[in-house]
Amino acid sequence: MLYALCFLLFMIGLYCAVVKKNMVKIVIGIMVMEYAVNLFLIMLGYRFGGIAPIVDKGQLDLETGQIAAGFLNSSVDPLPQALVLTAIVISLGSLALMISICIRTYEKYGTFDITQIRRLKG
Template sequence: MLYAMCFFLFVIGLYCALVKKNMVKIVIGIMIMEYAVDLFLIMLGYRAGGVAPIVGKDEFDAVSGMVKSSFINASVDPLPQALVLTAIVISLGSLSLMISICIRTYEKYGTFDITEIRRLKG
């Protein structure tokens, strides 16, 4: 059910990127798609009643240096979190690139409307 809601959020973003005429709306659609993918990946690693994958002071054996099994059986998946952490920062970089393209286009044509830009181009 929650996975399907994530997918619905993704489809809303895809609709916005495909159908809208405004350039900033297209950028917003791409951002919504990024949020949906991030949420889906984190949900895939969630364990019901789990703890964050950070070892505390009480959760490891001071003699052998190994993590206690109660932590191993309760921790959520750290791998999707690591991948999403890099993806979020990359999304900010690509957002700035897309916004700079939008601003440059507005400087040149005076509008955000992509159909009008196509008409001016000929």
């Protein structure tokens, strides 16, 4: 169910990016897609009632180096969280570049409407 909602969010973003005529709205659509994917990644690693994936002394058997089974069964998966952090940084970079290109284009054309920004054809 949650996955379906997440996919719906992705499709809304895709729709917005493909159909809208305003440059800024297209950028917003792309970012909604990006957030939907990030949300999906987080949900992959999450479990209900899970605990933070940080091992403390009580869960680690110092002699054998084994981690308690209870920890493994209840902690959330930390890897997707690391992936999402990286993906957020990347999307921040591309968002900054996209918005700055929008601003420069607005300075040149005086409009955000992509139907009027059509010098390249053929």
